[in-house]
Amino acid sequence: MMRAGMAAILSHWRRHPVQLAMLLAGLMLATALWTGVQAINAEARASYARAAAVLGQDRLERFVAEGAARFDQAAHVALRRAGWPVSPVLEGRIRAGGLRLTVLGVDPLTAPPQSGLAGLAAQGGFLRFITPPGEVLAHPVTAARLTEAALPGGPAIRAAEGVPEGTLIADIGIAQAMLDAPGQVSRLLIAAEVPAGLPDWREIAPGLVREAPEGAGDLARLTDSFHLNLTAFGLLAFAVGLFIVHAAVGLAFEERRGTFRTLRALGLPGGRLAALLAGELLLFAVVAGGAGVVLGWLIAAALLPDVAATLSGLYGAAVPGSVALRAEWVAAGLAIAVAGTLAAGAQALWRIARLPVLAPARPRAWAMAAAGGLRAQAAAAGALAVAAGALAVRGDGVVAGFALIGCLLLAAALALPVALHLALRAAAARVRGVLAEWFVADTRQQVPGLSLSLMALMLALAANVGVATMVASFRATFTGWLDQRLAAELYVTARSPDEGARLASFLAARAEAVLPIVSAEAVLDDAPGQVFGMADHATFRDAWPLIAAAPDVWDRVAAGTGVLVNEQLWRRAGLRLGDPLPLPGGALPVAGVYSDYGNPAGQAILGLADFDRRFPGLPHQAFAVRTADPAGVAEAVTAAFDLPPDRVLDQAAVKRFSLAVFERTFAVTGALNLLTLGVAAVALLASMVTLGAMRLPQLAPVWAAGLTRGRLAALEMARTLMLAALTAVLALPVGLALAWVLLAVVNVQAFGWRLPLHLFPGDWAVLFAAALAAAALAAALPVRRIARLAPADLLRVFAHER
Amino acid sequence: MLLDVDGLTKTFATAEGPVAVLRGVSFALDAGQSLALTGESGSGKSTLLHCVAGLEPFDGGAVRIGGADLAGMGEAARAALRRRTVGLVFQQFNLIPSLTAGANLAFQARLAGRHDPAFCAHLAARLGLSGLLDRYPEQLSGGQQQRVAIGRALAARPALLLADEPTGNLDETTGDAVMDLLLDGVAEAGAALLMVTHSMRLAARLGGRLHLAQGRIA
Known part of the structure; x- marks a missing residue:
C-alpha cells in the first residue's frame, strides 16, 4: 500500500519537473x-x-604583571631559582613585508612540554635557533x-x-631584539606539574x-561578534531559501489535492499519507542538502580570502x-536542510493529516486561504514591531541587537x-479602463501566491539597503x-x-614640525x-577626531592632568568625562x-612629557612630520x-x-x-513557475475575449x-531601520564604536534597478511561456476534459 | 454571408502520428440564423468552433467572417476580430475569477470599445443577474455563472455568437432556463448563433443542424 501510495505521490514531479527543480534549487541554495x-x-x-594551542594559553596557567603588559625578566630568574617550573614568553606585534605579525619569543630549554613550543624549536637544532641573528619559525604560507x-x-x-599563520616563533632573546623590548617578558607559563x-x-x-x-584565547572572544554577524547573514539567506521551499511545497500540495483525496478514498489513512509526504520531503532534503553542502564549500572557498582579510584588518587574526x-x-548543513524542509512543509503536512476524506479536490488558490490570514498576519507583524521597539529601548548585547534585527525583518x-x-x-x-481594472484585480489575486517570494525579495532588499547604508x-x-x-x-x-x-x-632642520609618536602596551580596563x-x-x-571633550582638554593633556581615551574603551568601561582611568604610574581623569x-x-593618549615620565626609557623612533x-x-x-x-x-x-583594507x-x-x-x-522564479499552471484558467478567458498572448x-x-x-x-x-540598528546598536556592542547614519539615495536607485532586474530575470521564463503558450493549452481550459 | 466555412481541414500531431480532425468541412451562416453542431465525442465539433473563433489555426480551407478570411490573419488581427465580432460561451463558464460578475459581464464590450452601461444593465436584468453583479464568480452557482458568461458574450453586440455546450455543466431545468435566455438574447441582438451540443432536444430549438462524423459533415 505504501509503495503504491508513494508512486502515486511522486508521479506529480515527473509531470512537473520545473517545479521539482525549483524546490531542489531553493533548498540547495539555502543550505549552501x-x-x-x-x-x-x-x-x-x-x-x-590552533593559535591558542601553540601559545599554550588554552591549557597552562601563567604569571602576568598586574596592570602592565610586560615585566622585567628578573622575576623569571627569581622564580626559577626558587624551583618554580616557569618558562618566559614575550609576545608583541610587528609589521613586516606588508604583514601584521605576532612575534612570540620562547625559551626552548624551559618551555613546558604541554606548550608545544619545545618540539618546534627542536626541529632544526637549538644552536641556530638561539644564537644571533637567530631563526624564526613561521607557517609555510607566512614564510613564503x-x-x-x-x-x-x-x-x-x-x-x-604547526605554527599558526601570521605568527613568528623565535628564541626569547631574538624576540626581545625584534620587538625592541630588552629584558622584558609578557608572561611566565607554569608547567602542569608543580612540585609540592x-x-x-x-x-x-x-x-x-x-x-x-584562557581557553580559546583572546581572538575567539574578540571575533565572536564578527562571526555572529556572518552567522546572522547565513541565517537570513537560509530563511530566504526556506521561503522558496515553503512556497514550492505548499503549492505542490495544493495541486495534488485531487490525488490525495483519491488516495484517501481508496483506503490510505491520513496519517500514512502524511508519513509518505514527510518521506518525500526527507528524500528531497537529503539530495538537495547534500548538493547544498558541496556548493557551500565552494562559496566558502571563494569568500574565505576576503574574510581572512577582514579578520586580519579588524582584529589582527590570521586565518x-x-x-x-x-x-x-x-x-x-545536512541537519539544517532536513529541519528546514520539514519546518517549511509542516503546515502542509498538518493540513494533509487532517484532510477530510471528501474534501474538495479543486485546487484551492492561495488567495482564498490567505484572505482570512491577512488580519492575523497584520496582528503578528504589529506584535513583532512592538517587540523590536522594546528591544531597541531595553535590549543589551550583540544577541539582543540581532534579536531586534530578527523581529524587525520578520x-x-x-x-x-x-x-x-x-x-x-x-x-x-482609482484606475480607469477595462485592462487596467483587470490588471489590478488580477494582481490582487496573484499577491497571496507570490507573497512568500515577495517577502524573500523584501528581506534581501532590506538587508542590502541596511548593510550597504552601514558600510x-x-x-x-x-x-x-x-x-x-x-x-x-x-x-x-x-x-x-x-x-x-x-x-x-x-x-x-627640514620640516615645520616633527612630532614623536610613542606607544607602550598596557592593561586598560x-x-x-x-x-x-x-x-x-x-x-x-x-x-584630532574628538567626540566628547572637557573645555580645556588639550591643556589638561599637555599638562599631564588629563587623558584621552578611544571610544571603544570609553563605552566598554562605561567612563564619563572626569572619571579616573587607572594607568601605569597612577590614574588620570578622562579629559x-x-x-x-x-x-x-x-587606547589612551597622554601628553608626551607625561608619557615619558610614566614609561621611562622608551625611545622616540616614529615621527609625524608637518x-x-x-x-x-x-x-x-x-x-x-x-x-x-x-x-x-x-x-x-x-x-x-x-x-x-577597509574595502576588502x-x-x-x-x-x-x-x-x-x-x-x-x-x-x-520558483513561485511564478509553480503558479504558471494555475494561471491558465485566469488568462484563457481574457485571451479568448480578444487579447493576444504577447x-x-x-x-x-x-x-x-x-x-x-x-x-x-x-x-x-x-532597510534604513536595519542600518540604524546595525550602526547604533550592533556596532556599538560588537566593535565598541557608534557611527552616524548617512543617507545615499544614489545607492538606493542602483538597488531599485537591481531589484527590478532580478524580478525581470525571474519573470523572463514564465513570461516567455505565456507568450509562447500553444492555443491548444489555452483551449484545454475551456474543454470538458480539464 | 456572415460566416462562410469552406473546405476546412485540421490535423493534430499525436504520438501515434497525425490525426485528421476536420476533413473538408463547409457550411455557411447568415445574420440572424442559428445552427446546432452535433456529433459523437471526438468528432471535431469543438475544434471546428475554435477554428471559426480564430482561437486555433487550421491547416487548409477558409473561414470568412463578414468577408474577412481568418487564414491570412495574424494573431493580433484574429484577436481584434474576436473582440469586435465574435461572442464566445463555453461549457466551463470561464469567467475571470478576479473580476466581479458585473465587471465580467461588461469586460468584452469594454475591450471592444462598445460598452453601453444601459445595455449591460438591461442584459443583467434580462438574465436575472441584477442583484448579483457585485459578487465574484466563486460566489455564484453554475447556472448564475453561465448567465454571466452569456451576458458577457452578448454585451459587446457580436455579429456571431459561438457556444460550446453552454448547458453541458447544468442540470436540465437550469440548462433549459439558460438556453431560453441565450436564444432570446441572440434574437434580440440579431446575431448569428453556432452552438455545439450533444442534445438533440436542444439542437431542435435552433434553426438548423449540422452533424459531424469523423471530421466530415454527415
Whole structure:
C-alpha cells in the first residue's frame, strides 16, 4: 500500500519537473549559503584554537604583571631559582613585508612540554635557533610571503606546519631584539606539574598575578561578534531559501489535492499519507542538502580570502585562505536542510493529516486561504514591531541587537502582503479602463501566491539597503576620520633608538614640525591595550577626531592632568568625562574621547612629557612630520638614512592603504548581499513557475475575449515589475531601520564604536534597478511561456476534459 | 454571408502520428440564423468552433467572417476580430475569477470599445443577474455563472455568437432556463448563433443542424 501510495505521490514531479527543480534549487541554495558561512566560521575558529594551542594559553596557567603588559625578566630568574617550573614568553606585534605579525619569543630549554613550543624549536637544532641573528619559525604560507631582510635583526626564516599563520616563533632573546623590548617578558607559563613545597611565589615576585588558562584565547572572544554577524547573514539567506521551499511545497500540495483525496478514498489513512509526504520531503532534503553542502564549500572557498582579510584588518587574526572539509559543518548543513524542509512543509503536512476524506479536490488558490490570514498576519507583524521597539529601548548585547534585527525583518516581511493588499485596493478604486481594472484585480489575486517570494525579495532588499547604508556610512565616517587622524603629511619610523635621535634632528632642520609618536602596551580596563604619548601641537589640537571633550582638554593633556581615551574603551568601561582611568604610574581623569575605527582594543593618549615620565626609557623612533614638501623631505630622508619604503610613508599612501583594507573588509558583506538577492530572485522564479499552471484558467478567458498572448505576456511582466517595485519601495524604510540598528546598536556592542547614519539615495536607485532586474530575470521564463503558450493549452481550459 | 466555412481541414500531431480532425468541412451562416453542431465525442465539433473563433489555426480551407478570411490573419488581427465580432460561451463558464460578475459581464464590450452601461444593465436584468453583479464568480452557482458568461458574450453586440455546450455543466431545468435566455438574447441582438451540443432536444430549438462524423459533415 505504501509503495503504491508513494508512486502515486511522486508521479506529480515527473509531470512537473520545473517545479521539482525549483524546490531542489531553493533548498540547495539555502543550505549552501548557510553551510558556506558555517564553513568559514569553523575554519576561522579552528585557526584561533590552533593559535591558542601553540601559545599554550588554552591549557597552562601563567604569571602576568598586574596592570602592565610586560615585566622585567628578573622575576623569571627569581622564580626559577626558587624551583618554580616557569618558562618566559614575550609576545608583541610587528609589521613586516606588508604583514601584521605576532612575534612570540620562547625559551626552548624551559618551555613546558604541554606548550608545544619545545618540539618546534627542536626541529632544526637549538644552536641556530638561539644564537644571533637567530631563526624564526613561521607557517609555510607566512614564510613564503616574508624575506629575512624584512624582519628586524634579519633572522633566518624556516617554514613549520604547526605554527599558526601570521605568527613568528623565535628564541626569547631574538624576540626581545625584534620587538625592541630588552629584558622584558609578557608572561611566565607554569608547567602542569608543580612540585609540592615550593616557596610562595607572591614573596618572590610581588608584582605578578597568577592566571588560569584562557581557553580559546583572546581572538575567539574578540571575533565572536564578527562571526555572529556572518552567522546572522547565513541565517537570513537560509530563511530566504526556506521561503522558496515553503512556497514550492505548499503549492505542490495544493495541486495534488485531487490525488490525495483519491488516495484517501481508496483506503490510505491520513496519517500514512502524511508519513509518505514527510518521506518525500526527507528524500528531497537529503539530495538537495547534500548538493547544498558541496556548493557551500565552494562559496566558502571563494569568500574565505576576503574574510581572512577582514579578520586580519579588524582584529589582527590570521586565518588561512583555504577551507578544509570538516565533519561539523557538513553534518550541520545536512541537519539544517532536513529541519528546514520539514519546518517549511509542516503546515502542509498538518493540513494533509487532517484532510477530510471528501474534501474538495479543486485546487484551492492561495488567495482564498490567505484572505482570512491577512488580519492575523497584520496582528503578528504589529506584535513583532512592538517587540523590536522594546528591544531597541531595553535590549543589551550583540544577541539582543540581532534579536531586534530578527523581529524587525520578520515584522516587515509579515506586513508586506498586508501593505500590498492595501495599496492594490486603493489602486483598484482609482484606475480607469477595462485592462487596467483587470490588471489590478488580477494582481490582487496573484499577491497571496507570490507573497512568500515577495517577502524573500523584501528581506534581501532590506538587508542590502541596511548593510550597504552601514558600510557606506562607515566609509564616509572613516574617510573623514582618516583626514583628521592623519593630519601630518609624512610618517617616518627609524630602525633603532640611535637612528631615531639622528632622524629627529635631521627632520627638524627640514620640516615645520616633527612630532614623536610613542606607544607602550598596557592593561586598560582589565584588558590589553595601548598607551600613546602625543606632542602638544596645533596639528592635534585642530584636527584630532574628538567626540566628547572637557573645555580645556588639550591643556589638561599637555599638562599631564588629563587623558584621552578611544571610544571603544570609553563605552566598554562605561567612563564619563572626569572619571579616573587607572594607568601605569597612577590614574588620570578622562579629559576627552576620540573615535578610533578599525581597532578593537582600548587606547589612551597622554601628553608626551607625561608619557615619558610614566614609561621611562622608551625611545622616540616614529615621527609625524608637518611639511609643505612631503615628497622632497621623504626623498631626503630616504637618501640620508637608506630607510626602506615602509618606514617613510606619505599621508596619501597611508590613506590609500587604509581604504584598501577597509574595502576588502566589507567585500564579503557585499558578496553575501548579492547572493541573498540572487536567492530572492530564484524564490520569485520558483513561485511564478509553480503558479504558471494555475494561471491558465485566469488568462484563457481574457485571451479568448480578444487579447493576444504577447499582450498577456507583457502585462505579466509589468505585473511582476510593479510588485517588485512596490516591494522595493517598502523595503527602503525597513532597510534604513536595519542600518540604524546595525550602526547604533550592533556596532556599538560588537566593535565598541557608534557611527552616524548617512543617507545615499544614489545607492538606493542602483538597488531599485537591481531589484527590478532580478524580478525581470525571474519573470523572463514564465513570461516567455505565456507568450509562447500553444492555443491548444489555452483551449484545454475551456474543454470538458480539464 | 456572415460566416462562410469552406473546405476546412485540421490535423493534430499525436504520438501515434497525425490525426485528421476536420476533413473538408463547409457550411455557411447568415445574420440572424442559428445552427446546432452535433456529433459523437471526438468528432471535431469543438475544434471546428475554435477554428471559426480564430482561437486555433487550421491547416487548409477558409473561414470568412463578414468577408474577412481568418487564414491570412495574424494573431493580433484574429484577436481584434474576436473582440469586435465574435461572442464566445463555453461549457466551463470561464469567467475571470478576479473580476466581479458585473465587471465580467461588461469586460468584452469594454475591450471592444462598445460598452453601453444601459445595455449591460438591461442584459443583467434580462438574465436575472441584477442583484448579483457585485459578487465574484466563486460566489455564484453554475447556472448564475453561465448567465454571466452569456451576458458577457452578448454585451459587446457580436455579429456571431459561438457556444460550446453552454448547458453541458447544468442540470436540465437550469440548462433549459439558460438556453431560453441565450436564444432570446441572440434574437434580440440579431446575431448569428453556432452552438455545439450533444442534445438533440436542444439542437431542435435552433434553426438548423449540422452533424459531424469523423471530421466530415454527415
